[in-house]
Amino acid sequence: MDAASVDQWFATHVTASPLNGNDVIVTLDNDSILLKNVALPNLQASDFIVAPHPI
Numbered sequence: 001m002d003a004a005s006v007d008q009w010f011a012t013h014v015t016a017s018p019l020n021g022n023d024v025i026v027t028l029d030n031d032s033i034l035l036k037n038v039a040l041p042n043l044q045a046s047d048f049i050v051a052p053h054p055i
Contacts, residue, residue, distance in 0.1 A: 010045040 017023035017034065024035040024043060035043075 006045045006048070010043075010048070014040070014043065016040040 013027050015025055015027070016039075017025050022037050022039055024038045024040050026033040026035065
């Protein structure tokens, strides 16, 4: 996985919470993770470890 792929994944799956701008939602298929008190501008793709996995 190259940097462009991670940046694209980040742009697609990581958004600011519509309910609270101080939270971030990471969406994966039908699941989501809420990062409380984490502002989207403070996150970068390098904050995540993305590893390939068998499907």
